[in-house]
Amino acid sequence: MNHQESKSIRIQTERSQNKEHSTPLYLTSSFVFDTVEDLKAAFAEENDAYIYSRYSNPNTNEFIDKMCSLEKTEAGFATASGMASVFASLITFLSAGDHVISCASVFGATHTILHKYFPKWGISYSYFDANHPEEIEKLIKPNTKIIFLETPTNPAIEVIDLALVGKLAKKYNLLFIVDNCFATPILQRPVEYGADLVIHSATKYIDGQGRVLGGCMLGKKELIHEIYLFSRVSGPALSPFNAWVLSKSIETLALRVERHCSNALFVAENIEGHAALDFVRYPFLKSHPHYTIAQKQMSAGGGIITFSLKGGYEAGKTFMNKLRMIKISPNLGDSRTIATHPASSTHCKLSEEERVKTGITPGLIRISVGLENKQDILDDILQAL
Numbered sequence: 001m002n003h004q005e006s007k008s009i010r011i012q013t014e015r016s017q018n019k020e021h022s023t024p025l026y027l028t029s030s031f032v033f034d035t036v037e038d039l040k041a042a043f044a045e046e047n048d049a050y051i052y053s054r055y056s057n058p059n060t061n062e063f064i065d066k067m068c069s070l071e072k073t074e075a076g077f078a079t080a081s082g083m084a085s086v087f088a089s090l091i092t093f094l095s096a097g098d099h100v101i102s103c104a105s106v107f108g109a110t111h112t113i114l115h116k117y118f119p120k121w122g123i124s125y126s127y128f129d130a131n132h133p134e135e136i137e138k139l140i141k142p143n144t145k146i147i148f149l150e151t152p153t154n155p156a157i158e159v160i161d162l163a164l165v166g167k168l169a170k171k172y173n174l175l176f177i178v179d180n181c182f183a184t185p186i187l188q189r190p191v192e193y194g195a196d197l198v199i200h201s202a203t204k205y206i207d208g209q210g211r212v213l214g215g216c217m218l219g220k221k222e223l224i225h226e227i228y229l230f231s232r233v234s235g236p237a238l239s240p241f242n243a244w245v246l247s248k249s250i251e252t253l254a255l256r257v258e259r260h261c262s263n264a265l266f267v268a269e270n271i272e273g274h275a276a277l278d279f280v281r282y283p284f285l286k287s288h289p290h291y292t293i294a295q296k297q298m299s300a301g302g303g304i305i306t307f308s309l310k311g312g313y314e315a316g317k318t319f320m321n322k323l324r325m326i327k328i329s330p331n332l333g334d335s336r337t338i339a340t341h342p343a344s345s346t347h348c349k350l351s352e353e354e355r356v357k358t359g360i361t362p363g364l365i366r367i368s369v370g371l372e373n374k375q376d377i378l379d380d381i382l383q384a385l
Protein backbone atom coordinates (compact mmCIF):
# COMPACT_ATOMS: atom_id res chain seq x y z
CA MET A 1 0.00 0.00 0.00
CA ASN A 2 1.24 3.46 -0.84
CA HIS A 3 1.71 5.76 2.10
CA GLN A 4 1.34 8.89 0.05
CA GLU A 5 -1.67 7.98 -1.99
CA SER A 6 -4.21 10.73 -2.41
CA LYS A 7 -7.11 10.24 0.00
CA SER A 8 -8.87 13.48 0.77
CA ILE A 9 -10.67 11.76 3.64
CA ARG A 10 -7.32 11.42 5.39
CA ILE A 11 -7.12 15.20 5.86
CA GLN A 12 -10.20 14.86 8.04
CA THR A 13 -8.91 11.94 10.06
CA GLU A 14 -5.60 13.45 11.13
CA ARG A 15 -7.13 15.61 13.86
CA SER A 16 -6.93 14.76 17.52
CA GLN A 17 -9.95 14.37 19.81
CA ASN A 18 -9.84 18.17 20.20
CA LYS A 19 -11.04 18.49 16.57
CA GLU A 20 -8.70 21.36 15.72
CA HIS A 21 -9.73 23.48 12.76
CA SER A 22 -6.10 24.04 11.79
CA THR A 23 -4.34 20.70 11.36
CA PRO A 24 -2.02 19.94 14.29
CA LEU A 25 1.71 19.72 13.72
CA TYR A 26 2.96 16.12 13.98
CA LEU A 27 6.53 16.90 14.97
CA THR A 28 7.57 13.31 15.48
CA SER A 29 10.29 11.25 13.85
CA SER A 30 8.52 7.93 14.41
CA PHE A 31 5.21 6.34 15.42
CA VAL A 32 4.38 3.73 18.07
CA PHE A 33 2.74 0.32 17.74
CA ASP A 34 0.68 -1.59 20.29
CA THR A 35 2.11 -4.97 19.37
CA VAL A 36 4.94 -6.43 17.37
CA GLU A 37 2.33 -7.89 15.02
CA ASP A 38 1.04 -4.37 14.27
CA LEU A 39 4.54 -3.22 13.41
CA LYS A 40 5.04 -6.28 11.21
CA ALA A 41 1.82 -5.56 9.31
CA ALA A 42 2.90 -1.97 8.76
CA PHE A 43 6.31 -3.01 7.40
CA ALA A 44 4.71 -5.64 5.18
CA GLU A 45 2.65 -2.78 3.67
CA GLU A 46 -0.57 -4.57 4.66
CA ASN A 47 -1.97 -1.21 5.80
CA ASP A 48 -0.94 2.42 5.55
CA ALA A 49 -0.01 2.94 9.20
CA TYR A 50 2.65 5.58 9.79
CA ILE A 51 6.01 4.08 10.73
CA TYR A 52 8.75 6.66 10.45
CA SER A 53 8.76 10.24 9.12
CA ARG A 54 11.38 9.45 6.48
CA TYR A 55 8.63 7.32 4.87
CA SER A 56 5.57 9.44 5.58
CA ASN A 57 3.98 11.69 8.18
CA PRO A 58 0.44 13.09 8.59
CA ASN A 59 1.61 16.61 7.72
CA THR A 60 3.49 15.61 4.58
CA ASN A 61 0.50 13.49 3.56
CA GLU A 62 -1.88 16.41 3.98
CA PHE A 63 0.40 18.55 1.83
CA ILE A 64 0.58 15.83 -0.82
CA ASP A 65 -3.19 15.23 -0.76
CA LYS A 66 -3.80 18.90 -1.46
CA MET A 67 -1.20 19.02 -4.25
CA CYS A 68 -2.71 15.89 -5.83
CA SER A 69 -6.15 17.41 -5.86
CA LEU A 70 -4.80 20.58 -7.49
CA GLU A 71 -2.70 18.79 -10.12
CA LYS A 72 -5.36 16.08 -10.64
CA THR A 73 -2.93 13.25 -9.91
CA GLU A 74 -3.42 9.99 -8.04
CA ALA A 75 -0.42 10.07 -5.73
CA GLY A 76 2.68 11.98 -4.68
CA PHE A 77 5.78 12.18 -2.54
CA ALA A 78 7.06 15.28 -0.72
CA THR A 79 10.73 16.22 -0.46
CA ALA A 80 12.88 18.71 1.44
CA SER A 81 13.48 20.89 -1.64
CA GLY A 82 12.52 21.16 -5.28
CA MET A 83 15.90 19.82 -6.35
CA ALA A 84 15.45 16.69 -4.23
CA SER A 85 12.30 16.03 -6.28
CA VAL A 86 14.03 16.76 -9.59
CA PHE A 87 16.82 14.32 -8.68
CA ALA A 88 14.62 11.55 -7.25
CA SER A 89 12.17 11.68 -10.16
CA LEU A 90 15.02 11.18 -12.63
CA ILE A 91 17.27 8.72 -10.82
CA THR A 92 14.45 6.38 -9.75
CA PHE A 93 13.78 5.55 -13.39
CA LEU A 94 17.25 5.74 -14.98
CA SER A 95 19.99 3.12 -15.32
CA ALA A 96 23.54 3.28 -16.68
CA GLY A 97 23.35 3.60 -20.47
CA ASP A 98 20.08 5.56 -20.52
CA HIS A 99 19.53 8.90 -22.24
CA VAL A 100 17.47 11.92 -21.17
CA ILE A 101 16.07 14.73 -23.34
CA SER A 102 15.66 18.15 -21.80
CA CYS A 103 15.56 21.79 -22.79
CA ALA A 104 18.68 23.96 -23.21
CA SER A 105 17.27 26.56 -20.83
CA VAL A 106 16.33 24.13 -18.05
CA PHE A 107 16.83 25.30 -14.41
CA GLY A 108 20.55 25.73 -13.59
CA ALA A 109 20.79 23.05 -10.88
CA THR A 110 18.92 20.56 -13.09
CA HIS A 111 21.42 21.29 -15.86
CA THR A 112 24.30 20.60 -13.44
CA ILE A 113 22.81 17.20 -12.50
CA LEU A 114 22.50 16.26 -16.18
CA HIS A 115 25.86 17.72 -17.20
CA LYS A 116 28.21 17.05 -14.28
CA TYR A 117 26.87 14.05 -12.37
CA PHE A 118 24.88 11.86 -14.78
CA PRO A 119 27.87 11.20 -17.10
CA LYS A 120 29.71 9.67 -14.10
CA TRP A 121 26.94 7.08 -13.92
CA GLY A 122 26.81 6.49 -17.66
CA ILE A 123 23.65 8.54 -18.25
CA SER A 124 23.72 10.93 -21.21
CA TYR A 125 21.46 13.81 -22.25
CA SER A 126 20.54 15.97 -25.25
CA TYR A 127 18.94 19.40 -25.25
CA PHE A 128 16.30 20.79 -27.57
CA ASP A 129 15.74 24.47 -28.24
CA ALA A 130 12.59 25.78 -26.51
CA ASN A 131 11.67 27.53 -29.76
CA HIS A 132 11.63 24.18 -31.60
CA PRO A 133 10.16 21.41 -29.40
CA GLU A 134 9.35 19.44 -32.58
CA GLU A 135 13.12 18.78 -32.83
CA ILE A 136 12.77 16.40 -29.88
CA GLU A 137 11.84 13.70 -32.37
CA LYS A 138 15.31 13.93 -33.97
CA LEU A 139 16.99 13.60 -30.57
CA ILE A 140 15.23 10.38 -29.56
CA LYS A 141 17.58 7.36 -29.48
CA PRO A 142 16.89 3.70 -28.72
CA ASN A 143 18.13 4.28 -25.13
CA THR A 144 16.09 7.44 -24.47
CA LYS A 145 13.96 7.02 -21.35
CA ILE A 146 12.81 10.43 -20.18
CA ILE A 147 11.78 13.85 -21.50
CA PHE A 148 12.19 16.39 -18.70
CA LEU A 149 11.21 20.04 -19.12
CA GLU A 150 9.92 23.11 -17.35
CA THR A 151 7.57 25.73 -18.78
CA PRO A 152 7.75 28.69 -18.53
CA THR A 153 11.51 28.36 -18.24
CA ASN A 154 13.66 30.10 -15.63
CA PRO A 155 14.88 32.77 -16.32
CA ALA A 156 14.33 32.96 -20.10
CA ILE A 157 10.48 32.75 -19.76
CA GLU A 158 10.14 30.53 -22.80
CA VAL A 159 6.87 28.62 -23.11
CA ILE A 160 7.06 25.04 -24.39
CA ASP A 161 4.11 23.38 -26.11
CA LEU A 162 3.06 20.69 -23.60
CA ALA A 163 0.53 19.04 -25.93
CA LEU A 164 3.16 18.59 -28.64
CA VAL A 165 5.76 17.11 -26.28
CA GLY A 166 3.12 14.96 -24.56
CA LYS A 167 2.19 13.41 -27.92
CA LEU A 168 5.84 12.68 -28.76
CA ALA A 169 6.43 11.12 -25.33
CA LYS A 170 3.42 8.85 -25.85
CA LYS A 171 4.40 7.91 -29.41
CA TYR A 172 7.89 6.82 -28.31
CA ASN A 173 6.82 5.45 -24.93
CA LEU A 174 8.99 7.87 -22.91
CA LEU A 175 8.45 9.06 -19.37
CA PHE A 176 7.37 12.71 -19.56
CA ILE A 177 8.29 14.83 -16.50
CA VAL A 178 7.28 18.48 -16.15
CA ASP A 179 8.67 20.92 -13.58
CA ASN A 180 5.55 23.06 -13.06
CA CYS A 181 7.16 25.48 -10.62
CA PHE A 182 6.57 28.73 -12.54
CA ALA A 183 2.97 28.13 -13.59
CA THR A 184 1.65 26.31 -10.49
CA PRO A 185 -1.43 24.06 -10.87
CA ILE A 186 -3.56 27.21 -10.72
CA LEU A 187 -2.43 28.22 -14.24
CA GLN A 188 -1.56 24.91 -15.92
CA ARG A 189 -1.94 21.19 -15.23
CA PRO A 190 0.65 19.20 -17.19
CA VAL A 191 -1.13 15.82 -16.73
CA GLU A 192 -3.87 17.15 -19.03
CA TYR A 193 -1.21 17.19 -21.78
CA GLY A 194 0.17 13.74 -21.10
CA ALA A 195 2.78 14.39 -18.39
CA ASP A 196 3.48 11.26 -16.31
CA LEU A 197 5.05 13.14 -13.42
CA VAL A 198 4.74 16.74 -12.24
CA ILE A 199 7.51 18.28 -10.12
CA HIS A 200 7.32 21.33 -7.89
CA SER A 201 9.73 23.48 -6.02
CA ALA A 202 7.20 24.29 -3.28
CA THR A 203 9.77 26.82 -2.06
CA LYS A 204 8.42 29.24 -4.66
CA TYR A 205 4.71 29.96 -5.15
CA ILE A 206 3.39 27.10 -3.04
CA ASP A 207 4.91 28.63 0.10
CA GLY A 208 4.76 32.03 -1.52
CA GLN A 209 6.11 33.86 1.49
CA GLY A 210 9.80 32.97 1.34
CA ARG A 211 9.89 30.90 4.53
CA VAL A 212 10.55 27.23 3.82
CA LEU A 213 12.10 24.94 1.24
CA GLY A 214 10.06 22.05 -0.10
CA GLY A 215 9.29 20.01 -3.16
CA CYS A 216 7.05 17.26 -4.45
CA MET A 217 6.55 14.70 -7.20
CA LEU A 218 3.01 13.94 -8.33
CA GLY A 219 1.64 11.37 -10.75
CA LYS A 220 0.24 7.89 -11.25
CA LYS A 221 0.22 5.49 -8.30
CA GLU A 222 2.64 2.95 -9.83
CA LEU A 223 5.26 5.59 -10.65
CA ILE A 224 4.96 7.29 -7.27
CA HIS A 225 5.29 3.94 -5.55
CA GLU A 226 8.69 3.44 -7.25
CA ILE A 227 9.71 6.95 -6.20
CA TYR A 228 8.46 6.23 -2.68
CA LEU A 229 10.57 3.06 -2.43
CA PHE A 230 13.69 4.93 -3.61
CA SER A 231 13.04 7.96 -1.37
CA ARG A 232 12.23 5.81 1.65
CA VAL A 233 15.81 4.51 1.64
CA SER A 234 17.65 7.54 0.22
CA GLY A 235 16.02 10.05 2.59
CA PRO A 236 15.01 13.31 0.88
CA ALA A 237 11.90 13.55 3.12
CA LEU A 238 10.19 16.89 3.78
CA SER A 239 10.14 17.93 7.44
CA PRO A 240 6.69 17.84 9.11
CA PHE A 241 7.03 21.50 10.08
CA ASN A 242 7.71 22.63 6.51
CA ALA A 243 4.88 20.42 5.28
CA TRP A 244 2.55 22.06 7.80
CA VAL A 245 3.56 25.55 6.57
CA LEU A 246 3.17 24.54 2.92
CA SER A 247 -0.16 22.87 3.52
CA LYS A 248 -1.52 26.09 5.05
CA SER A 249 -0.07 28.13 2.19
CA ILE A 250 -1.97 26.10 -0.40
CA GLU A 251 -5.21 27.50 1.05
CA THR A 252 -4.29 30.94 -0.34
CA LEU A 253 -2.47 29.79 -3.49
CA ALA A 254 -5.22 30.55 -6.00
CA LEU A 255 -5.80 34.03 -4.60
CA ARG A 256 -2.11 34.83 -4.52
CA VAL A 257 -1.39 33.54 -8.02
CA GLU A 258 -4.28 35.56 -9.41
CA ARG A 259 -2.80 38.74 -7.89
CA HIS A 260 0.78 37.87 -8.93
CA CYS A 261 -0.49 37.50 -12.51
CA SER A 262 -2.56 40.69 -12.64
CA ASN A 263 0.28 42.71 -11.09
CA ALA A 264 2.82 41.18 -13.50
CA LEU A 265 0.67 41.86 -16.57
CA PHE A 266 0.20 45.48 -15.43
CA VAL A 267 3.95 45.99 -14.98
CA ALA A 268 4.83 44.24 -18.25
CA GLU A 269 2.33 46.29 -20.28
CA ASN A 270 3.51 49.54 -18.74
CA ILE A 271 7.24 49.08 -19.24
CA GLU A 272 7.04 47.57 -22.72
CA GLY A 273 8.50 50.04 -25.23
CA HIS A 274 10.51 51.93 -22.58
CA ALA A 275 13.45 53.75 -24.20
CA ALA A 276 16.04 52.01 -21.97
CA LEU A 277 14.87 48.49 -22.88
CA ASP A 278 15.61 46.14 -25.77
CA PHE A 279 12.66 43.92 -24.96
CA VAL A 280 10.17 42.95 -22.28
CA ARG A 281 9.20 39.30 -21.98
CA TYR A 282 6.00 38.03 -20.39
CA PRO A 283 3.95 35.06 -21.68
CA PHE A 284 0.71 37.07 -21.95
CA LEU A 285 2.23 40.00 -23.88
CA LYS A 286 1.35 39.73 -27.59
CA SER A 287 5.01 40.40 -28.43
CA HIS A 288 6.11 37.17 -26.69
CA PRO A 289 7.29 34.67 -29.32
CA HIS A 290 5.26 31.90 -27.64
CA TYR A 291 2.16 33.99 -26.92
CA THR A 292 -0.18 31.60 -28.80
CA ILE A 293 1.05 28.53 -26.91
CA ALA A 294 0.88 30.40 -23.60
CA GLN A 295 -2.74 31.36 -24.33
CA LYS A 296 -3.53 27.74 -25.15
CA GLN A 297 -2.05 26.04 -22.09
CA MET A 298 -1.97 28.70 -19.34
CA SER A 299 -4.95 30.50 -17.82
CA ALA A 300 -2.79 33.57 -17.03
CA GLY A 301 0.79 34.65 -17.66
CA GLY A 302 2.34 33.95 -14.24
CA GLY A 303 4.23 36.23 -11.88
CA ILE A 304 7.64 36.48 -13.56
CA ILE A 305 8.67 39.05 -16.14
CA THR A 306 12.06 39.70 -17.68
CA PHE A 307 13.44 42.64 -19.59
CA SER A 308 16.78 43.47 -21.15
CA LEU A 309 18.54 46.78 -20.63
CA LYS A 310 20.10 48.35 -23.72
CA GLY A 311 23.13 49.37 -21.64
CA GLY A 312 24.05 45.68 -21.04
CA TYR A 313 25.89 44.27 -18.03
CA GLU A 314 26.78 47.58 -16.32
CA ALA A 315 23.28 48.98 -16.86
CA GLY A 316 21.88 45.78 -15.31
CA LYS A 317 23.98 46.25 -12.18
CA THR A 318 23.13 49.96 -11.93
CA PHE A 319 19.42 49.18 -12.25
CA MET A 320 19.61 46.66 -9.41
CA ASN A 321 21.41 49.06 -7.08
CA LYS A 322 18.87 51.82 -7.72
CA LEU A 323 15.87 49.75 -6.62
CA ARG A 324 14.22 50.94 -3.39
CA MET A 325 11.17 48.84 -2.50
CA ILE A 326 12.07 45.84 -4.65
CA LYS A 327 14.61 43.54 -3.01
CA ILE A 328 17.69 41.90 -4.53
CA SER A 329 17.43 38.17 -3.80
CA PRO A 330 17.80 34.92 -5.75
CA ASN A 331 14.38 33.59 -4.67
CA LEU A 332 11.11 34.00 -6.58
CA GLY A 333 7.40 33.50 -6.00
CA ASP A 334 7.44 35.57 -2.82
CA SER A 335 4.66 37.93 -1.70
CA ARG A 336 7.27 40.72 -2.01
CA THR A 337 8.70 41.73 -5.37
CA ILE A 338 12.23 40.45 -6.01
CA ALA A 339 14.75 41.36 -8.72
CA THR A 340 17.71 39.37 -10.04
CA HIS A 341 20.39 40.12 -12.61
CA PRO A 342 21.30 36.59 -13.81
CA ALA A 343 24.51 37.61 -15.66
CA SER A 344 26.13 38.91 -12.43
CA SER A 345 24.61 36.35 -10.04
CA THR A 346 22.87 33.01 -10.70
CA HIS A 347 24.55 32.56 -14.11
CA CYS A 348 27.88 34.36 -13.46
CA LYS A 349 29.85 31.11 -13.79
CA LEU A 350 28.71 30.53 -17.38
CA SER A 351 30.58 32.00 -20.34
CA GLU A 352 28.88 34.84 -22.23
CA GLU A 353 28.24 32.42 -25.10
CA GLU A 354 26.61 29.84 -22.82
CA ARG A 355 24.44 32.56 -21.28
CA VAL A 356 23.21 33.82 -24.64
CA LYS A 357 22.35 30.22 -25.58
CA THR A 358 20.03 30.01 -22.57
CA GLY A 359 18.43 33.38 -23.38
CA ILE A 360 20.36 35.44 -20.80
CA THR A 361 21.52 38.74 -22.28
CA PRO A 362 24.08 40.80 -20.28
CA GLY A 363 21.39 43.33 -19.36
CA LEU A 364 18.63 40.82 -18.54
CA ILE A 365 16.65 41.50 -15.36
CA ARG A 366 14.18 39.02 -13.87
CA ILE A 367 11.40 40.42 -11.73
CA SER A 368 9.32 38.12 -9.55
CA VAL A 369 6.31 40.39 -9.21
CA GLY A 370 4.86 40.33 -5.70
CA LEU A 371 1.53 41.12 -4.13
CA GLU A 372 2.18 44.80 -3.33
CA ASN A 373 0.23 47.68 -4.83
CA LYS A 374 0.86 47.39 -8.58
CA GLN A 375 1.59 51.10 -9.05
CA ASP A 376 4.25 50.99 -6.30
CA ILE A 377 6.00 48.11 -8.10
CA LEU A 378 5.86 49.90 -11.46
CA ASP A 379 7.06 53.22 -9.95
CA ASP A 380 10.10 51.55 -8.37
CA ILE A 381 11.07 49.93 -11.67
CA LEU A 382 10.56 53.17 -13.64
CA GLN A 383 12.65 55.28 -11.25
CA ALA A 384 15.45 52.68 -11.41
CA LEU A 385 15.33 52.69 -15.22
Ligand SMILES: *Cc1c(COP(=O)(O)O)cnc(C)c1O
Binding pocket: 081, 082, 083, 084, 086, 107, 150, 154, 179, 181, 182, 200, 201, 202, 203, 204, 213, 214, 215
Ligand atom coordinates in the same frame (compact mmCIF):
# COMPACT_ATOMS: atom_id res chain seq x y z
C1 LIG B 1 13.82 26.94 -7.67
C2 LIG B 1 13.56 25.97 -8.73
C3 LIG B 1 13.90 24.61 -8.56
C4 LIG B 1 14.62 24.10 -7.32
O1 LIG B 1 13.85 24.19 -6.19
P1 LIG B 1 14.47 24.29 -4.69
O2 LIG B 1 13.28 24.24 -3.82
O3 LIG B 1 15.22 25.60 -4.63
O4 LIG B 1 15.39 23.14 -4.51
C5 LIG B 1 13.60 23.74 -9.59
N1 LIG B 1 13.01 24.17 -10.72
C6 LIG B 1 12.67 25.46 -10.91
C7 LIG B 1 12.01 25.86 -12.18
C8 LIG B 1 12.93 26.41 -9.93
O5 LIG B 1 12.62 27.69 -10.14
